[in-house]
Amino acid sequence: MAGLEGWEQPRGHAHAAAARWSPTVEDEHALKALELYGNPTEAEVPLPSRPESAATARRLTQVVVLRHWGLTPKTTEDAVLLVSELVGNAVRHTGARVFGLRLHRRRGWIRVEVRDPSRGLPCLMPVQEMDTSGRGLFLVDKLADRWGVDLLPRGKTTWFEMRVADR
Numbered sequence: 001m002a003g004l005e006g007w008e009q010p011r012g013h014a015h016a017a018a019a020r021w022s023p024t025v026e027d028e029h030a031l032k033a034l035e036l037y038g039n040p041t042e043a044e045v046p047l048p049s050r051p052e053s054a055a056t057a058r059r060l061t062q063v064v065v066l067r068h069w070g071l072t073p074k075t076t077e078d079a080v081l082l083v084s085e086l087v088g089n090a091v092r093h094t095g096a097r098v099f100g101l102r103l104h105r106r107r108g109w110i111r112v113e114v115r116d117p118s119r120g121l122p123c124l125m126p127v128q129e130m131d132t133s134g135r136g137l138f139l140v141d142k143l144a145d146r147w148g149v150d151l152l153p154r155g156k157t158t159w160f161e162m163r164v165a166d167r
Contacts, residue, residue: 030063040064044100044115047087054087057101061112064103069110071164078143079112079162085136086114086158094118096155109145109161117155 033056037045040060047053061083066076083101090099100115124137140147144160 027063027067030059030067033059034063040101040103041068041105044102044113046098046100049091049094049096049099049116051088051091053091053099054084057083057087057114060101061103065110069105069164071110075110075162075164079110082140082143082160083112083114085139086112086160089122089136089158090114090116093122094120105164107166108163110164111159111161113157113159115152115155115157119151119154119156121149121156122158 037047037056037060039045041064045060047056058080061080062076065071065079066073087099087101090096094116096116096118100113102113102115104111104113122137124141137147140160143162145163147158147160150157150159
């Protein structure tokens, strides 16, 4: 599946793996990513077009949606999965050296955008039960309330939106 680069089963001792994947450690990684790359709610965050950037995009999305916006763990989980899919597509299919990540919130909605310099449009493919790839936009289509592509003079922005409860 697109965007799952780096999510291998941990090797080694069980106590080392447990420490590696604890929520506290993930929060620390997410906060560090925010510090290193910037806040995608304030400006577009440029990330190198490499598979490991999917992890950075997931962490940035996690810290913004869960910690800054205070949304539910389920909303956070879905947003993290979907940003991973969009980033995976940008890295795998656009030939770009860099892509941009931006997150927006308005009353009742969140929006996640991935901008790249390619004008090639993503394609929603039919998915079969045993398919091991090509499910990215299928997941976006199923979990997001809306999604689309905005063509730009030099590239495109692929985005999804999710309804959220305002507190």
